[in-house]
Amino acid sequence: MVTLRELYETSIQIGRELDPRGQAAIERQLQQRREEYDALPAWEQALYDQERFRNPYGDVRISNGPEDAPIRTALVGINMHVKEMLLGVQLAAKGTQIDAFISHHTNSVGISASLVADFMEVNADYLVWEGVPEDEARASIFDYMAERLQEHEDMHRIGPDTAKLLGYPLACIHTPVDYAHRQFINALFAREKPRTVGDIVELMLSIPEMQEAARIGAVPRIMTGDPAQPAGRIHAKFAGGYAYPASAFPLLAQAGVNTVVQVSAGAGTVAACHEHGIAVVRLPHYATDNIGENLLLDELMRRLEPFDVIPCNYFGRVDRAGHLAELQAAGPIIRSLKN
Numbered sequence: 001m002v003t004l005r006e007l008y009e010t011s012i013q014i015g016r017e018l019d020p021r022g023q024a025a026i027e028r029q030l031q032q033r034r035e036e037y038d039a040l041p042a043w044e045q046a047l048y049d050q051e052r053f054r055n056p057y058g059d060v061r062i063s064n065g066p067e068d069a070p071i072r073t074a075l076v077g078i079n080m081h082v083k084e085m086l087l088g089v090q091l092a093a094k095g096t097q098i099d100a101f102i103s104h105h106t107n108s109v110g111i112s113a114s115l116v117a118d119f120m121e122v123n124a125d126y127l128v129w130e131g132v133p134e135d136e137a138r139a140s141i142f143d144y145m146a147e148r149l150q151e152h153e154d155m156h157r158i159g160p161d162t163a164k165l166l167g168y169p170l171a172c173i174h175t176p177v178d179y180a181h182r183q184f185i186n187a188l189f190a191r192e193k194p195r196t197v198g199d200i201v202e203l204m205l206s207i208p209e210m211q212e213a214a215r216i217g218a219v220p221r222i223m224t225g226d227p228a229q230p231a232g233r234i235h236a237k238f239a240g241g242y243a244y245p246a247s248a249f250p251l252l253a254q255a256g257v258n259t260v261v262q263v264s265a266g267a268g269t270v271a272a273c274h275e276h277g278i279a280v281v282r283l284p285h286y287a288t289d290n291i292g293e294n295l296l297l298d299e300l301m302r303r304l305e306p307f308d309v310i311p312c313n314y315f316g317r318v319d320r321a322g323h324l325a326e327l328q329a330a331g332p333i334i335r336s337l338k339n
Contacts, residue, residue: 002304004100004169005067012055015176018183020333026056058115059106059174064163073097077313078104078286082162084313100169104289109159109172114152119175120145123240129335131255144245178239181292183327186236197279198227208318213287223265225279232258246272253278263288286314299324
């Protein structure tokens with residue numbers, strides 16, 4: 001029977017295999033964390049999350065154990081808040097087996113949301129791979145990372161606190177899921193080569209998870225540009241914790257990107273892209289996460305053993321058994337559609 005620790009470790013391994021930075025870059029990051037720790041005074045070392053020495057993804061953590069808990073049935077949600085945990089307790093009271101809570105997002109699940117350096121830096125790499133000068137890419141992303149960290153508060157402890165009181169294991173798995181749907185969508189674009197911005201929307205609506213969102217009116221939306229506009233060079237922005245700051249879009253435009261596909265597009269993003277002539281297709285956020293979550297879950301079951309999943313909080317189960325392995329076997333991890 002699979003344990004929570006096995007799910008955790010295998011998720012990290014899958015993330016590493018899908019990581020577009022490559023293994024050498026991951027090892028450099030882990031070494032940097034060790035050096036960072038060694039340079040701290042003893043009182044700060046006592047507060048440092050030493051899991052960062054071996055796990056490159058700050059948004060993959062076991063927030064409450066026991067880590068050796070056997071997982072026969074997991075309650076899995078895009079978010080796992082107190083109400084979802086109480087839902088699990090209610091289901092258990094009615095006779096449904098619940099062995100652990102697994103969240104995709106870092107909201108309310110402990111330290112994960114604060115470790116931005118361990119999941120946001122890849123955004124600078126994305127920009128560099130598209131042709132943005134490295135110093136400009138890092139300035140844009142690192143300023144945004146600092147902003148996110150400044151906003152961090154201590155309310156995220158509510159998840160581990162609640163799980164502990166209820167007696168349930170709680171884990172968060174974010175970046176490996178995002179890398180999975182990033183590879184899936186990039187591979188789809190590379191194969192189908194959508195000619196126009198409208199073609200991108202139509203292609204996205206061929207995906208079952210997107211169709212499910214469309215049934216309640218949440219569809220891929222063209223935020224700037226128009227359906228007949230040539231798609232040109234497409235930049236599919238997924239993983240990295242958050243969407244780009246507005247400062248990244250002029251850099252992408254200068255590098256020759258014509259269309260950006262991503263899961264959010266606020267007023268700042270829309271204004272920057274409109275000004276610099278970039279078309280933006282915004283995908284339904286949770287439908288996109290569902291693609292990666294389904295890919296990861298089926299790959300976990302392929303490598304370990306099957307376990308039951310009860311989907312909640314915007315997650316809908318779609319069988320994608322073997323699809324992630326097929327994507328990996330098809331060729332190297334896609335960095336940029338320009339390459």
